Amino acid sequence: MSAAQASTPATESSADRIVAVPVRHYGRMLGGLVVLVLLIDLVFAIVRNNSFKFGLVRNYLFDPVVLAGLRTTLELTVISMAVAIVLGVVAAVFRLSPNPVLKGTSGAYIWFFRGTPVLVQLIFWFNLGIIFPRIRLGIPFTDLTLWSEPTNNAIRPFTAAILGLGLNEGAYVAEIVRAGIISVGKGQTDAALALGMRRDKVMRRVVLPQAVPIVIPPMGNEFIGMLKYSALASVIAVEELLGSVEHIYSTNLRTLELLVVASIWYLACTTALTIGQHYLERYVGRSRGNAPANTRWRTWALRRTAH
Amino acid sequence: MTPTRQDEPVVRAERVRKHFGRLEVLRSVDLEVYEGEVVVIIGRSGSGKSTFLRCINHLEKIDGGRLYVNGELVGYRQRGEKIYELRERDVAAKRAEIGMVFQHFNLFSHMTALRNLTEAPIQVRGLKRAEATDRAFRLLDRVGLREKATAYPSQLSGGQQQRVAIARALAMEPQLMLFDEPTSALDPELVGEVLDVMKGLAADGMTMIVVTHEIAFAREVGDRVVVMDEGAIIEEGPPGQVLTAPKDPRARDFLARVLTAGAEDPATEAPRAS
Numbered sequence: 001m002s003a004a005q006a007s008t009p010a011t012e013s014s015a016d017r018i019v020a021v022p023v024r025h026y027g028r029m030l031g032g033l034v035v036l037v038l039l040i041d042l043v044f045a046i047v048r049n050n051s052f053k054f055g056l057v058r059n060y061l062f063d064p065v066v067l068a069g070l071r072t073t074l075e076l077t078v079i080s081m082a083v084a085i086v087l088g089v090v091a092a093v094f095r096l097s098p099n100p101v102l103k104g105t106s107g108a109y110i111w112f113f114r115g116t117p118v119l120v121q122l123i124f125w126f127n128l129g130i131i132f133p134r135i136r137l138g139i140p141f142t143d144l145t146l147w148s149e150p151t152n153n154a155i156r157p158f159t160a161a162i163l164g165l166g167l168n169e170g171a172y173v174a175e176i177v178r179a180g181i182i183s184v185g186k187g188q189t190d191a192a193l194a195l196g197m198r199r200d201k202v203m204r205r206v207v208l209p210q211a212v213p214i215v216i217p218p219m220g221n222e223f224i225g226m227l228k229y230s231a232l233a234s235v236i237a238v239e240e241l242l243g244s245v246e247h248i249y250s251t252n253l254r255t256l257e258l259l260v261v262a263s264i265w266y267l268a269c270t271t272a273l274t275i276g277q278h279y280l281e282r283y284v285g286r287s288r289g290n291a292p293a294n295t296r297w298r299t300w301a302l303r304r305t306a307h
Numbered sequence: 308m309t310p311t312r313q314d315e316p317v318v319r320a321e322r323v324r325k326h327f328g329r330l331e332v333l334r335s336v337d338l339e340v341y342e343g344e345v346v347v348i349i350g351r352s353g354s355g356k357s358t359f360l361r362c363i364n365h366l367e368k369i370d371g372g373r374l375y376v377n378g379e380l381v382g383y384r385q386r387g388e389k390i391y392e393l394r395e396r397d398v399a400a401k402r403a404e405i406g407m408v409f410q411h412f413n414l415f416s417h418m419t420a421l422r423n424l425t426e427a428p429i430q431v432r433g434l435k436r437a438e439a440t441d442r443a444f445r446l447l448d449r450v451g452l453r454e455k456a457t458a459y460p461s462q463l464s465g466g467q468q469q470r471v472a473i474a475r476a477l478a479m480e481p482q483l484m485l486f487d488e489p490t491s492a493l494d495p496e497l498v499g500e501v502l503d504v505m506k507g508l509a510a511d512g513m514t515m516i517v518v519t520h521e522i523a524f525a526r527e528v529g530d531r532v533v534v535m536d537e538g539a540i541i542e543e544g545p546p547g548q549v550l551t552a553p554k555d556p557r558a559r560d561f562l563a564r565v566l567t568a569g570a571e572d573p574a575t576e577a578p579r580a581s
Contacts, residue, residue: 196479
């Protein structure tokens with residue numbers, strides 16, 4: 001490196017500027033063209049198809065039966081997910097516990113419910129009454145009974161769906177939460193213990209809050225998955241979104257139009273969930289430096305109390 | 308500060324042993340630390356100095372010997388010949404009396420600097436939020452970071468984080484402070500601000516055990532310097548003697564390497580062993 005080279009003038013002459021002719025990617029262009037033609041063909045095939053009635057899709061989109069089904073789908077999703085999150089957090093904490101019974105039970109739960117198909121589990125809960133005709137709440141190994149009910153009364157299709165979906169999902173949530181807990185550095189636990197906090201408090205106040213932002217992206221995935229898996233409940237006679245359109249097309253035989261109706265609603269819901277997840281991530285990510293507007297206000301408020 | 312030898316020491320270690328699996332980390336450590344003393348522990352990495360520090364507040368269990376803080380066994384209770392493990396509640400209560408500062412700061416990353424300082428006083432000591440906040444601001448003033456009260460750890464420099472971490476430990480009003488290589492993870496230009504805070508603490512009479520590679524700090528602030536090697540104390544005494552004329556050949560060897568690494572001006576330049 002000579003000194004002359006090092007001191008290039010700040011002003012650039014036009015001869016120095018590079019205006020290069022880009023490489024032409026002919027293969028890429030051709031590929032794009034083929035795909036484009038195929039897409040246009042597909043659109044035409046759908047639009048010009050006379051046996052597919054778009055009007056029907058529009059008519060059934062806000063049909064009361066469909067809307068009731070949509071409502072059931074949302075209820076199933078939210079309740080099953082809530083059950084799964086509670087179960088999952090407990091199972092994850094148990095799995096990381098030094099107590100072998102808790103650890104083993106949690107491990108077995110995850111092994112079993114992750115290892116068998118949801119559909120099997122749903123049908124199992126639906127048919128529980130066959131092996132356990134009555135459900136009894138009382139002290140184990142005694143006759144002391146607090147509450148008892150025929151199984152088929154206690155576990156209706158909706159409840160069976162919640163049990164099947166929630167218990168299955170809980171196993172997945174447990175693994176996600178466990179990964180989140182492990183990813184929080186051991187130094188955080190050390191620091192909290194050194195300050196005199198007890199293990200349960202360390203978990204609740206230090207570790208779990210830091211696991212939340214890590215856990216949210218995969219959880220969003222699970223939520224969206226649950227929305228779609230809830231369609232399986234139609235098999236055990238729950239009139240959720242898919243069940244409700246099935247109900248309609250079993251009489252009018254417009255199967256495809258009604259499946260499109262259901263798909264539009266599923267897409268709308270997953271889109272809404274995706275947007276929600278985006279904002280949630282932004283909210284919980286605020287301690288990582290990218291503070292959104294509302295913490296700016298809090299900063300200002302705290303500054304005022306500081307002086 | 309000259310310790311009064313007839314008092315019960317704050318920390319008393321007798322033949323303390325610790326192993327991880329088959330690896331003997333501490334072979335037999337004997338040490339007494341008296342109130343108001345600043346004891347600096349130096350030694351090669353892997354010599355067991357950090358492990359020993361972590362044993363003092365029972366973050367690590369010792370396997371042999373006896374370790375006392377204020378005359379009480381750490382982590383155990385002795386009745387006659389039998390030794391019982393302490394319940395978690397009692398271990399936690401004793402840890403609350405001992406402040407600890409870590410190499411990697413370990414500030415709670417989901418909390419602002421202020422919340423880091425108020426969390427344990429509220430959760431462990433049961434202080435009212437207003438009271439804890441007052442105390443936190445006093446301590447932030449002391450480490451010169453009041454204006455950073457609402458910053459999250461990720462928005463602070465390493466030196467600032469470590470000063471907040473020191474303030475967090477002080478918020479529990481401990482009677483003993485443990486420092487585990489508090490400046491080893493810092494950029495060289497940030498070391499000074501942390502050492503200054505520690506010097507201030509020492510001047511206020513805080514009992515401190517400091518594991519460090521900062522020989523200049525040991526010389527200036529330490530009442531006693533302890534050199535550890537292979538899980539045992541090989542040299543102990545006033546800094547003037549230990550740092551300039553160590554008797555043990557291994558201590559001499561270690562100091563020679565650390566001091567040449569720190570090179571030109573060991574009084575201002577903080578030597579950093581790698």
